Amino acid sequence: MNGGDTILRVENLRKQFDGIVAVDDVTAEFRRDELHAIIGPNGAGKTTFFNLLTGALSPTSGTIVFEGEDITHAAPSEIARRGLIRSYQVTKLFDGLTVLENVAIAVQSRENAYNFWGATDPAIDERAYEILEQVDLTSKADSLAENLSHGEQRTLEIAVALGTEPKLLLLDEPTSGMSPEETREVIGLVGDLRTEFPIILIEHKMSVVNEVADRILVLHNGRKLADDRPEVVKQDEEVRRVYLGGTA
Numbered sequence: 001m002n003g004g005d006t007i008l009r010v011e012n013l014r015k016q017f018d019g020i021v022a023v024d025d026v027t028a029e030f031r032r033d034e035l036h037a038i039i040g041p042n043g044a045g046k047t048t049f050f051n052l053l054t055g056a057l058s059p060t061s062g063t064i065v066f067e068g069e070d071i072t073h074a075a076p077s078e079i080a081r082r083g084l085i086r087s088y089q090v091t092k093l094f095d096g097l098t099v100l101e102n103v104a105i106a107v108q109s110r111e112n113a114y115n116f117w118g119a120t121d122p123a124i125d126e127r128a129y130e131i132l133e134q135v136d137l138t139s140k141a142d143s144l145a146e147n148l149s150h151g152e153q154r155t156l157e158i159a160v161a162l163g164t165e166p167k168l169l170l171l172d173e174p175t176s177g178m179s180p181e182e183t184r185e186v187i188g189l190v191g192d193l194r195t196e197f198p199i200i201l202i203e204h205k206m207s208v209v210n211e212v213a214d215r216i217l218v219l220h221n222g223r224k225l226a227d228d229r230p231e232v233v234k235q236d237e238e239v240r241r242v243y244l245g246g247t248a
Helices: 046-053 076-082 099-108 122-134 150-163 180-193 206-212 238-242
Strands: 008-018 020-031 035-039 060-066 084-086 166-171 199-202 215-220 223-228
Touching: 008 046, 020 046, 020 215, 020 223, 035 046, 035 206, 046 084, 046 166, 046 199, 076 084, 099 122, 122 150, 150 166, 150 180, 180 199, 180 206, 199 206, 206 238, 223 238
Parallel strands: 035 199, 035 215, 084 166, 166 199
Antiparallel strands: 008 020, 008 060, 215 223
């Protein structure tokens, strides 16, 4: 890691759809040495916040600064090229391709278009295998993505993200729909990955958040309610009222 400096900063970030404010003047900093979790009730603005960070949506106002550069109005492809990479709440894979091919496409994307029909650079497949080993999917390398279990597909999506060489990884509910055993495996994987680069995690399972997060950003109706260490956030009266049901 590169110390405790800020890798991403948002200032007064706002997104309004007609009369609905989905993200309401949020200011926050995300550091290189921390795993930052984002929590909040359904409709709190969490995924919209991710969409703003990655260029899928343009903010109504405010600024986004990544590694010291203003990316507020940068195209999604430019943001990804800079190394701000996300996974999605709904799995997005090439179902008709193998597990290895899905990751190889991501690796190849750092250079140019993937060659579906001809021979690929052996170094690309080698790197893809390394990533599959890292996420414990080598035994599924030749399986079609559509034939994987739900948990395996979620893990493959993380592998695809790793293929793009992220500098900051955004994970949108990576344990959604997983069994307790699968959830434990993903928690372990996230724990390993955080030693390589910072992670921002949207997650509904508080057991996951409490185990992996250094800081928690709480959103409610698009507003920031809290942004602090887990033990501080859990004792915040407003957070307890609107999100934790009045309990710690």
